[in-house]
Amino acid sequence: MVEVMPKIGIRPTIDGRRKGIRESLETQTMNMAKAAAELIGTLKYPNGKPVECVIADTTIGGVNEAAACAAKFAREGVTATLTVTPCWCYGSETMDMDPLTQKAVWGFNGTERPGAVYLAAVLAAHAQKGLPAFGIYGRDVQAATDTTIPDDVRGKILGFARAAVAVGMMRGKSYLSMGSVAMGIAGSIVDPEFFEDYLNMRCESVDMCEIIRRVNEKIYDEEEFERALAWTKKNCRQYQDIYNGANGKSQADQEKVWEYVVKMTMIGRDLMAGNPELAEKGFREEAEGHNAIAGGFQGQRQWTDHMPNGDFMETVLNSSFDWNGIREAFVLATENDALNGTAMLFGHLLSNSASGFSDVRTYWSKEAVKQATGYDLDVPGLIHLINSGATTMDATGCESLDGKPAMKPFWEISETEAQACLDATSWVPANLGYFRGGGFSSRFLTKGGMPITLSRINRVKGLGPVLQIAEGYTYELPENIHKIIDDRTDPGWPTTWFVPNLTGEGAFKDVYSVMANWGANHGAFNYGHIGADLITLASMLRIPVCMHNVPEDKIFRPAVWNAFGMDKEGADYRACAALGPLYR
Numbered sequence: 001m002v003e004v005m006p007k008i009g010i011r012p013t014i015d016g017r018r019k020g021i022r023e024s025l026e027t028q029t030m031n032m033a034k035a036a037a038e039l040i041g042t043l044k045y046p047n048g049k050p051v052e053c054v055i056a057d058t059t060i061g062g063v064n065e066a067a068a069c070a071a072k073f074a075r076e077g078v079t080a081t082l083t084v085t086p087c088w089c090y091g092s093e094t095m096d097m098d099p100l101t102q103k104a105v106w107g108f109n110g111t112e113r114p115g116a117v118y119l120a121a122v123l124a125a126h127a128q129k130g131l132p133a134f135g136i137y138g139r140d141v142q143a144a145t146d147t148t149i150p151d152d153v154r155g156k157i158l159g160f161a162r163a164a165v166a167v168g169m170m171r172g173k174s175y176l177s178m179g180s181v182a183m184g185i186a187g188s189i190v191d192p193e194f195f196e197d198y199l200n201m202r203c204e205s206v207d208m209c210e211i212i213r214r215v216n217e218k219i220y221d222e223e224e225f226e227r228a229l230a231w232t233k234k235n236c237r238q239y240q241d242i243y244n245g246a247n248g249k250s251q252a253d254q255e256k257v258w259e260y261v262v263k264m265t266m267i268g269r270d271l272m273a274g275n276p277e278l279a280e281k282g283f284r285e286e287a288e289g290h291n292a293i294a295g296g297f298q299g300q301r302q303w304t305d306h307m308p309n310g311d312f313m314e315t316v317l318n319s320s321f322d323w324n325g326i327r328e329a330f331v332l333a334t335e336n337d338a339l340n341g342t343a344m345l346f347g348h349l350l351s352n353s354a355s356g357f358s359d360v361r362t363y364w365s366k367e368a369v370k371q372a373t374g375y376d377l378d379v380p381g382l383i384h385l386i387n388s389g390a391t392t393m394d395a396t397g398c399e400s401l402d403g404k405p406a407m408k409p410f411w412e413i414s415e416t417e418a419q420a421c422l423d424a425t426s427w428v429p430a431n432l433g434y435f436r437g438g439g440f441s442s443r444f445l446t447k448g449g450m451p452i453t454l455s456r457i458n459r460v461k462g463l464g465p466v467l468q469i470a471e472g473y474t475y476e477l478p479e480n481i482h483k484i485i486d487d488r489t490d491p492g493w494p495t496t497w498f499v500p501n502l503t504g505e506g507a508f509k510d511v512y513s514v515m516a517n518w519g520a521n522h523g524a525f526n527y528g529h530i531g532a533d534l535i536t537l538a539s540m541l542r543i544p545v546c547m548h549n550v551p552e553d554k555i556f557r558p559a560v561w562n563a564f565g566m567d568k569e570g571a572d573y574r575a576c577a578a579l580g581p582l583y584r
C-alpha cells in the first residue's frame, strides 16, 4: 500500500500592520504554532509513528503569505490546517481557502489583544464561503505571556486532529471487494459514489476465483506459508466438531482445510496491501496489491458452498498479530458488508486499535434471561453480538490497560497479551449446513467491563449515508449461564455481550430500543468511548448522525453547524445536506 501519511499544517496568523503591532506579536504567535505542533505530535498514526505537523515558514499577515503557506502545505501533503493566533488578523485575507482541507482556528482568549474576536470574524467568513471550520478558544482568559495550552483547548485541538488525520488517511486509498453481494445483504451492494464523494476512496473488486488461482499457481510466499502453517498449528487450537455429527470432515481432510485457510489469509492480505515478495517470484502485477485500506470478503454463498469459509482469514487479518508478530490490524468486513467495513475503518483510524465485526443478533431482556436460565441479570438487558468467526481476537479482552480488559494499538500490545488472545480463542469446524465447504470459525467470549462503541453506516435513499453510534460496555455472564444461551444460539462463534449506555430517551430509552433502532444486521465495535470522535469525523465528511448516546458537552463540530439551528440533531442533518459530501 502506498503509505502517505497526512500532515497537519499550522498557520500562525497575525495582524499585518508593520512598524510596531506585527513585530510585537511575532514571537507569541509563532510560539502558539510551535506549542500546537508539539501537542498534535503526541498523537499517532495507525502505523505507530507520531502525527506530523508542518508550520508555515512565516506568520501570515496577508494574502501573499497565506498563498506561500498554501504552496508549502501542498508540497508537504497537508490535509488539515489549524490556524492559530493571539490577535486580530484580517479574516478573508489570511484564512485557509483550500476547499479540501479540514480546518480549525484557535483564537487565544486574552484581553490585551483580540484573538477570540478574529476567531469569530474568520469563522463568519468560513460560514459565508461554505468552508466549515472548527472554532477553538479557551473558557478562561489567559495572560498575554501565558504560553500554556489550557486543558479545554488541548481537548479540542486533539479531537480535531484525530478526526482530521482519519479523513486524510482515507484519501486516495481503496476499498477492495473480494466477491460481491453476500446473500442479498444491502451493505455489500458497494456504492462507488459513497466511497468517492464522501471518503475520496476508490472501489476495487476482484472475483473470489482469484484466490483459487493464487493457491493453484502458488502465487504467495511459500517460505512464509510454511512458517504461517507451523504457527497456526501451534497457536490455533482446533475445537471439537459441535455442528456436524457423523457428517463432519475427517481429521485428514481438516488438515487440508487448515492449509487452505492459511493460504487464503496470506492471499487476502496480499490482494489488499500488496507484497514485494511476490515480485521476487516473478509476479510483479500481483505484488502491487489494490492499495486497500479496507476490504470485504463475500464468502457466502458461492464461495462457501464449495470452498472453506473466510472466517480464519477475517479473524486473523482483523487481529493485531499473526505469524509475523504484532502488527497493525487490517480492516476486513465479513459478507463484504462495506458499510460496516467503513464503520470498522473509522473506528480503527480513530482508536488505532483493531475493529470488531458482528451480527447484532439478539436482544435479551432481563425477563427473557430469567426465563431461559433462571439468572437475575444485574444490567438492564443485553445485546448479543455474534457472527461466524470474523471478529478480531483482540476482542477477547485479553489485552489490558490499567489491569482492565482492553483492545490496544499494536505498539502497546505485549507478546504475552497477544498469546493470551490466541489462547482464549479456539477454532470450530464450520457448520456444514451453512458452510458446505467447511472452514474454521473463531470461538471466544469477550471479557466483561470493556468500554466499547458500536457503530455502523447505513445508506438511505433520498438522504444518503447516516452514522449510528452506541457507546456502552461489554458484559460477562457467569459461564454456566452464558453456556445455556450460547448453546441455543451459535456455540461455535465468538460472543460479545453488549450493554449500551442508556439515556432514557429515544433510541436509548432502553436496551430493546437500541437494538430496534439499529439500521442493519451488522455492527462494528471499537475499544473505548469514541462516539465524540466519530461525530467529529462524520461532520468533516458531512455524514449526519442518526442515533447516538454521546453526552452533548463532548460533541465538537464545525462552528457553522450552530447556524443551522439550536436542536443539534436537526442542525446536523441540515448542515450536511447544505454542504454536501466533502469530495463531490
Ligand SMILES: C[C@H](O)[C@@H](O)[C@@H](O)C(=O)CO
Binding pocket: 300, 335, 359, 387, 388, 434, 521, 522
Ligand atoms: C451463517 C449465516 O448465513 C450467517 O452468516 C448470517 O446469519 C449472517 O451473518 C447475516 O449477517
Ligand SMILES: [Mn+2]
Binding pocket: 334, 335, 358, 359, 387, 521, 522
Ligand atoms: Mn453477518
